[in-house]
Amino acid sequence: MTDLERRIIHFNLFEMNCVGHIQHGLWTHPENNRHRYTDIDYWTDLATLLERGLFDAVFLADVVGLYDRYRGGPETAVREAVQVPANDPLLVVPAMAAVTRHLGFAVTFSTTYEPPFAHARRMSTLDHLTKGRVAWNVVTSYLRSAARNFGLDDEIEHDLRYEIAEEYLEVLYKLWEGSWEDGAVIRDVEARVYADPAKVHAIDHVGKHFRVAGPHLSEPSPQRTPVLYQAGNSERGRDFAARHAEAVFTGAPSLEALREEIADLKRRAAAFGRDPDHVKVFPGASVIVAPTQAEADAKVADLQRHISPEGFLAQRGSGIDLAAYDPDEAIDDIVARGGDFTERAIRPLVGRGLTVRDVLASVGRVGQGGPLFVAGTPERVADEIERWADETGAAGFNLMQYLSPGTAEDFIELVVPELQRRGRYRTSYDDSTLRERLLGRGVHRLPDTHPGAAFRRGPKAHESD
Structure with a gap:
């Protein structure tokens, strides 16, 4: 068996603390339990299931505004439950951590609207409570309605959001890595000294x-800085990911595009002085699996009956209101004249010769939402997962949910054993932090080549400490 064949493929479950996450309309399916998102048992049951399935983490998306550009308002999003109502992703983590020992938790939080000091304490608290199993998905937020929710007239310009994010992370690195030296906590009962004041520092950031x-x-928590996830696709976003991220969530439209995106991210990471292998890329994956191909095809047809094209248009309408354009107009022409697109909406559509009519016809099909879509037997699904991982260099995948918990249950019961048989999926956990699981045993702190490591004080704490 070659080293490539032995390489473990990592899996996160892509979730959100809401009714309708990424597969719009499927909250209406009789086997879906997403309406239970306000029930703590929903989250503890899900965490227990994922740990039984040896998942790396549950990846919790979030938004802080409504999708309100489609048809000129938020009505479609509200009616179709397009990521609204939505609750805070951070608050379900302690409950899930209490019923698991190994599952990781990647939570989304924006650098644009809330100041860094309180967020630093929240993440340190979660890292303590999870014993080093938490990650932060760093986002800058792109919804106009989000900006208005935090007192602004309109969204902050794209590159300025990344400028703010750079300083936000600098503040957090100073707090997490430099404010408390290693050895600051003494816990000397006889001397009545819990922490050495000489080793606890103000950061005085201006x-x-x-x-x-x-x-x-x-x-200091077990990882100090939580594992850093990021999902930016613009030039500025890719540079930000290459400089800071340890895991990157991407949605490249094809295997070839994904291969190039991963190679590009690793080239950029090396240019920033980082080890390129410390940037792990996780594309989205949509999997429908059954014991036979006929059963898998029947599942696809069943799901398709519940899909809401209007829901998909409302979410995509955060950057492009397709209903406002001539159906025969070319997407590239709209972009060229400065149409109302966000970079997030543009990227999958540009350069493909599509018209508005083409995009409208494709909306709402089962399988959209991730570059990898496969419906079939466990063997066929495993073949495709291996092919995409091996031909692109992806570290693993973010599994999209169609039905909760049915999608995860099917994957765990049918695909995981097949990948294990091939030596591509772990057969047990070890006692490690989330960062160690991604980067290797002993690397529970930021590696020395990461920019956050430069803010440590006192004797240098190396990545293997």
């Missing part, structure tokens, strides 16, 4: 966007 005195209120 920048263009933030002023933060410090020190950090939390003592």
Whole structure:
């Protein structure tokens, strides 16, 4: 068996604390339990299932505004439950952590609208409570309605959001990595010294966007800085990911595009002085599996009956209101004249010779939402997963849910054993932090080549400490 064949393929489950996440309309399916998202048992049951299936983590998306550009308002999104109503993703993590020992938790939080000091404490708290199993999906937020929810007239310009994010992370690195030295916590009962004041430092950050005195209120957690996820696809976003991210969630439209995107990210990481292997890429994957191909095809047909094209248009309408354009107009022509697109909506559509009519006809098909879609037997699904991982260099995949928990249950019962048989999926957990699971045993802190490591104080704490 070659090294390539032995390489473990990692899996996260892509979730959101809401009724309708990414497969719009399927909240109406009789076997779907998404309406239970407000029930803590929904989350603890899901966590227990994923740990039984040896998943790396549950990846929790989030938005802080409504999709309100399609047909000129939020009515479609509200009616179709397009990521609304939605609750806070961070608050379900302690409940899930309490019923698991190994499952990781990647939570989405924006750098644009809330100041960094309180977020630093929240993430340190979660890292303590999970014993080093937490990650932060760093986003800058792109919805106009989100900006208005936080007192602004309109969304902040794209590159300025990334400028803010850069300083936001600088503040957090100072708090997480530099405010408390290694050895600051003594817990000397006889001397009545819990922590050495000489090793706890104010950060006194004064920048263009933030002023933060410090020190950090939390003592160092197992990972100090949580594992950093990112999903930016613009030039600025890719540079940001290459500089900071340890895991990148992407949605490249084809195997060839994914291969090039991964190679590009690793080239950029190397240019920033990082080890390219410390940037792991996770494309989305949509999997429908059954013991036979006929049964898998029947599942696809059943799901298709519940899909809501209007729901998909409402979400995509966050950047392009397709209902407002001539159906025969070319997407590339709309972009060229400065049509109302966000980069997120543009990327999968540009350069493919599509008209508005083409896009409308494709909306709402089972299988959209990730570059990898496969419906079939466990053997066929495993073949495609291996092919995409091996031909692109992807570290693993974010599994999209059609039915909750049915999608995860099918994957765990049918695909996981087949991947294990091939030596491509773990057969047990070890006692490690989430970062160690991604980067290797002993790497529970940011690696020395990561920019956050430069903010450590005192004797340098190396990645293997």
